[in-house]
Amino acid sequence: GDSVTQMEGPVTLSEEAFLTINCTYTATGYPSLFWYVQYPGEGLQLLLKATKADDKGSNKGFEATYRKETTSFHLEKGSVQVSDSAVYFCALTSSGSARQLTFGSGTQLTVLP
Amino acid sequence: DGGITQSPKYLFRKEGQNVTLSCEQNLNHDAMYWYRQDPGQGLRLIYYSQIVNDFQKGDIAEGYSVSREKKESFPLTVTSAQKNPTAFYLCASSLSGTGDHEQYFGPGTRLTVT
Numbered sequence: 001g002d003s004v005t006q007m008e009g010p011v012t013l014s015e016e017a018f019l020t021i022n023c024t025y026t027a028t029g030y031p032s033l034f035w036y037v038q039y040p041g042e043g044l045q046l047l048l049k050a051t052k053a054d055d056k057g058s059n060k061g062f063e064a065t066y067r068k069e070t071t072s073f074h075l076e077k078g079s080v081q082v083s084d085s086a087v088y089f090c091a092l093t094s095s096g097s098a099r100q101l102t103f104g105s106g107t108q109l110t111v112l113p
Numbered sequence: 114d115g116g117i118t119q120s121p122k123y124l125f126r127k128e129g130q131n132v133t134l135s136c137e138q139n140l141n142h143d144a145m146y147w148y149r150q151d152p153g154q155g156l157r158l159i160y161y162s163q164i165v166n167d168f169q170k171g172d173i174a175e176g177y178s179v180s181r182e183k184k185e186s187f188p189l190t191v192t193s194a195q196k197n198p199t200a201f202y203l204c205a206s207s208l209s210g211t212g213d214h215e216q217y218f219g220p221g222t223r224l225t226v227t
Contacts, residue, residue, distance in 0.1 A: 004155070036218075043117075043203055043218035044156075089155060100146075100171065101216060103155030 002027040006090045006104035013080055013111050021075040021107045023064075023090035031092040033057075033066050033073040034101070038087045047075075047088070080111045115140045117219035119204050124224045126198075134189045134222045136204035143209050145187035146216065149173060150201040159202075162187055163209070191224065198226045 007022040025031065032051045036044040048057030053068035062077045073090060090104040117138045126132045138145065144163050148156040158171030162181040176195025181187055187206075191198045203221045208214040 041220075043119075043220045044205075045218070046215050049215070091155075100158055100161060101156070103157075105153065105155045 002031065002092060002094050002102045004090050004092055004102055004104035006088075006107055008105075008107070009087075010108040010110060013109070015082055015111055015113050016079045017111075019075070019077040019080045019084075019109070021088055021090075021109070023073045023075065023104060025071050025073065025090075025092050027071075027092055027094065027102075029094070031094060033064070034091045034093070035062070035064055035073070035075050036089040036091060036103075038089065038106070040086070044089065080109075082111045082113050085109055085111045117204060117206055117217055119202075119219040119222050122220065122222060124222055126224070126226050128226055129193045130226075131190055131192050132198075132224065132226075134191065134202055134204075134224070136187045136189065136219060138185055138187075138204075138206045138217075138219075140206055140208075140217065141184070142206035142217075143184070144207045144214075145181070146205040146207075147171075147177075147179065147187070147189045148203045148205065150203060150221075156203060159189065191226075198224060200224060 003026045034049045035047040037047045038044045048059040050057040050066035056065045064075045087106045089106045091101045120135045146161040147159040150156050157173050160179045162168035178190045201223050204219040205216040207216045
């Protein structure tokens, strides 16, 4: 079945550092790929998405490119802020009729001032 | 404001009791979902519904039940048959269960069973 593997955390960075969170996937067909963010005690919010190969999703300074050849969707940000501290989830939807989300295990990011 | 509400935020129950978690949305979405989140893990799908009066089991449906009598409501019952019910439960909705429609999440209910 479909699966998502993302780098284990926790990740701790200083403010203004460069961020990369790796995400690779296994899926049949042509999945859509997502990054969700979860702030402490809250539900998930969609951060960005990409629906086909070579698409780049971007939002709030975060970017991720859908790489079909390497089955990856790595999240990057050039300069993180303390307010970016959260748990980040990579996810995909299957290409079947019911597009359920399959999530990675999440990566805790802490940004220190 | 449109959105998804889940109540209560924290819920405590004794082992052996059934408990129902509320999920309401006013986004006029057709599809609704229930996920379970455990520490250090991603979300796992419990049940989903693509339309009123219809729902499907997800990956971990055992010990749970749902109903979808109204478009805006999708309550989840955690029964006494669920072996490890303590978890954070998240409800979500999307415009449709097909296509690449974003899923919008509620704030979650943290259930503790002792």
